[in-house]
Amino acid sequence: MKTSHLYKSAFIAGSAWLLAGAVHATSITISCGAVGAELQLCEEGVAAWRAKTGNHVELVSTPNSSTERLSLYQQLLSAGTQDIDVLQIDVVWPGMLAQHLLDLSPYTNGAENDHFESLVTNNTVDGKLVAMPWFTDAGVLYYRKDLLEKYQQPVPQTWEQLTEVAEHVQAQERSAGNNQMWGFVWQGRAYEGLTCDALEWIYSYNGGTIVDQEGNITINNPQAISALEMASSWINNISPPGVLNYAEEEARGVFQSGNAVFMRNWPYAWTLAQSEDSPIRGQVGVVALPKGGEDGRHAGTLGGWQLAVSRYSKNPEAAADLVNFLTSYEEQKRRAIKGSYNPTIAALYEDEEVLAEVPFFGELYETFLNGVPRPSSSTGNNYGRVSNATFNAVHSVLSGGQSAQEAVEDLERQLIRMSRRGW
Numbered sequence: 001m002k003t004s005h006l007y008k009s010a011f012i013a014g015s016a017w018l019l020a021g022a023v024h025a026t027s028i029t030i031s032c033g034a035v036g037a038e039l040q041l042c043e044e045g046v047a048a049w050r051a052k053t054g055n056h057v058e059l060v061s062t063p064n065s066s067t068e069r070l071s072l073y074q075q076l077l078s079a080g081t082q083d084i085d086v087l088q089i090d091v092v093w094p095g096m097l098a099q100h101l102l103d104l105s106p107y108t109n110g111a112e113n114d115h116f117e118s119l120v121t122n123n124t125v126d127g128k129l130v131a132m133p134w135f136t137d138a139g140v141l142y143y144r145k146d147l148l149e150k151y152q153q154p155v156p157q158t159w160e161q162l163t164e165v166a167e168h169v170q171a172q173e174r175s176a177g178n179n180q181m182w183g184f185v186w187q188g189r190a191y192e193g194l195t196c197d198a199l200e201w202i203y204s205y206n207g208g209t210i211v212d213q214e215g216n217i218t219i220n221n222p223q224a225i226s227a228l229e230m231a232s233s234w235i236n237n238i239s240p241p242g243v244l245n246y247a248e249e250e251a252r253g254v255f256q257s258g259n260a261v262f263m264r265n266w267p268y269a270w271t272l273a274q275s276e277d278s279p280i281r282g283q284v285g286v287v288a289l290p291k292g293g294e295d296g297r298h299a300g301t302l303g304g305w306q307l308a309v310s311r312y313s314k315n316p317e318a319a320a321d322l323v324n325f326l327t328s329y330e331e332q333k334r335r336a337i338k339g340s341y342n343p344t345i346a347a348l349y350e351d352e353e354v355l356a357e358v359p360f361f362g363e364l365y366e367t368f369l370n371g372v373p374r375p376s377s378s379t380g381n382n383y384g385r386v387s388n389a390t391f392n393a394v395h396s397v398l399s400g401g402q403s404a405q406e407a408v409e410d411l412e413r414q415l416i417r418m419s420r421r422g423w
């Protein structure tokens, strides 16, 4: 329902520029995300390119959920639409969308060599550079410095510790009359974001990556089961039942209004939490996500977005020029400073102006460099199905429909069936 509505609005936006485009030499349509300040930053970048080149650009905003965005793009691209020239694509999509995307290497003048090599490799499919890295992401832990200080609690190193601290602070705050307070908010809706959160829990307990790099299905193991049991114990204890329907922005809404001690989110939430009108401005710390017990490890799922040019674009040259402009050093610097979007160019992690605004870009550099990839390279075209099966299985554990053991056994069976067709 929602998707077909969006399809329509994307289509109408596309037609509008077609009409308007009659008087312009070149018209480009770009789809941008709209999470937090994303759309505004995209608009500003696009306006600068428009001023520089004199070209006309139309923006199409897309659904916040990566899962919904993917199905919208799949509908548009499989219909061979010419309505979108430049697409913002998730780090897990190159394998699934490559057939619809242009090889950018003839247009970049080697600029990709300045970006993280792992992302360039990720975006190269069958020798084609199908997208340029725009910003990278890794899950991080936000915490309330003031509340931990007030109750003399440590910044948690393990999930067990996080649970204890969250319980303690939540109970104290509630008995002091703050009934809205919760310990921990995160992304529990059945969508791509839950796959990201679950991968962090599982990997932090040394429970693997659901499917490993060679394509072996590894999800059915005791550490993965413990990780999911731990997460389901949070519901209605330190996490509100509503978390089962939270994406990034819902979690941020609760945390930023002052009603949570901890939040799992991506770096974009930093600038917004620190903004002038934020009730928690100056009270926020950011660290690596906790380890799964003493033998576990800190793990942040690798996220991030790329810019690609549709193979059906009528203006590939101008579209690629816009991609080069938006992914450039200067533009990534502006986005890092104004919106805490992680650059994909290593040098920007040493830039004084960037570090002054977002100190944790320096402190957590390793987390960003070594984000845990979802199994999108090993499962290729099947990744969408793998992720859907994963977030549905995890959601059923969190909502009490299945035990963690039943869910991973079921998930394993589904993945085996999918893999029989090859991945």
Ligand code: GLC
Pocket: 065, 066, 090, 091, 092, 136, 137, 192, 193, 194, 196, 248, 266, 302, 303, 304, 305
């Ligand atoms: C962020 C990440 C992206 C991920 C999404 C899940 O946007 O950058 O990679 O798929 O969150 O919600």
